[in-house]
Amino acid sequence: MYKYKRKLFTFIMALASVAAIAIPLKAEATETExxxxxxxxxxxxxxxxxxxxxxxxxxxxxxxxxxxxxxxxxxxxxxxxxxxxxxxxxxxxxxxxxxxxxxxxxxxxxxxxxxxxxxxxxxYFEAGTVMAVSEVNSEINSYDDLEGKTVAVKVGTTGANFVNELQKEYNIEVNQFDDSATMYEDVIAGHSDAVFDDYPVMAYAVQQGLNLKFPLEPESGDVYGxxxxxxxxxxxxxxxxxxxxxxxxxxxxxxxxxxxxSEDAEPAAGNGIFGLLAANWKDLASGLGSTLVLTLISFAIALVLGTVLGLFSASPNKVMNVISSIYLTIMRGIPLIVLAFFIYFSVPQLFNIQMSAFIAGVTTLTLNTAAYISEQVRGGILAVAKGQLEAGRSLGLSYNTSMRKIILPQAIKIMIPSLINQFVITLKDTSILSVIGIVELTQTGRIIIARTYSSGSMWLIVGVIYIIIITILTWLSSALERRLTND
Incomplete structure (x- = not known):
């Protein structure tokens, strides 16, 4: 009877975890009607x-x-x-x-x-691909000069296709990027020798003060649709x-x-670190807020799911061990960016539903973080002396009661530093979710750079914000650990 109750409880907890993720998807699916x-x-x-x-x-x-x-x-x-x-x-x-x-x-x-x-x-628009190089580059004046050089392109664009054709004739190494601003900065920094992009885009960037020049005329125009x-x-x-x-x-x-x-288009160049902060602090605060909300919600759900999976892993029940092991193998084996793409693009296609980027982001972080929390829970439980559980059982307590009253309170003290560290990792992992359109802190930095072309100053600002937040979390972790140790 005891084993039956324990299996029933396990099944209900697993079902509740799945439902917590599935219910929002169902709610969004009804909108398409x-x-x-x-x-x-x-x-x-x-x-x-x-x-x-x-x-x-x-x-x-x-x-x-x-x-x-x-x-x-x-x-x-x-x-x-x-x-x-x-x-x-x-x-x-x-x-x-x-x-x-x-x-x-x-x-x-x-x-x-x-x-x-x-x-x-x-x-609705006609534009041609053009090659640009750094203003100080005097070596590249034709496509022949690209032999043995490195070229920056944006993934999936006409410029990238044009370079693919050039590679059939010249020995060119290609660096690929997801956004134009980073691609341009790669050339200015000297990591790439040239960049290919649509002429109006780079002409606008040069107009805003970017240190690039055009050694050749644009190619014949492509049309946008x-x-x-x-x-x-x-x-x-x-x-x-x-x-x-x-x-x-x-x-x-x-x-x-x-x-x-037009020549009268308003410039949007950056004004140094303090100028960027003054002009964009609201956007940065909003991006930081999104990062923290994503982290808190995902970590809270992952903590529940990870604890259940950790208990499965530490349980003497072989079926629970297998369930936990399969989940860990899958989630720890899939890169976070691949998981984000799968949940945001593949899952809606498979089940014919609409899913917001936020729901997909929370689901991605939750599934990934839960796998690591489960191992931390398992490690915390195993770190408690084995005799503690045996003593509880010898006093007539059930396995669940012994775990809840004796083992877990001691395991939590052991797990606190690891859980805080996992929270920090989850906070930093939110930056990957920009690939599915979530505007968190890192993506906010990219957006500001695209407008101001001040990548050096902006990445310094974003990095300092992350350091401040993580330092505060580390301090809280140490304070909490000292308090628990003294109790």
């Missing part, structure tokens, strides 16, 4: 996070740029509602392919390869084309282009 394009159920449009001047965040925290202004103008003209889902370019493509979003506008070149997977609108998944949302594509024609006719389109590409 409403009519699209309304305020209650807008079209989800993904865009790049940092691709100035086509999409970037301004000093007020609003997403602006040629692409953003165009899609908003078209939505207003055609009378439908949109919600932006900014992602890195390659992640945006995956989101569109898996129907996590309804459309994508991100300076996306219309190519035959992409037309096999996506349906495109009429072209708004994309939807193949055979999906034809009505959205039709409204985009109609709206584009209207805003081109009434002059709105020309006004948008002039805002960002």
């Amino acid at each position: 409403n009519t699209k394009g309304t305020p209650e159920n807008p079209y989800f449009i993904t865009t790049d996070v940092t691709y100035t001047p086509f999409e970037f965040q301004n000093a007020d925290g609003e997403y602006v740029g040629i692409d953003i202004d165009i899609i908003k103008a078209i939505a207003e003209d055609q009378g439908f509602e949109i919600e932006l889902r900014p992602l890195n370019f390659s992640a945006g493509l995956q989101a569109l392919e898996t129907n996590q979003v309804d459309g994508m506008i991100a300076a996306m070149s219309i190519t035959p390869e992409r037309e096999e997977s996506f349906d495109f609108s009429d072209p 708004f994309a939807v998944n193949k055979d999906q949302n034809p009505e959205l594509l039709e409204m985009f084309n109609e709206g584009l024609a209207n805003i081109q006719e009434n002059g709105t389109y020309d006004d948008i282009i002039d805002t960002y590409l």
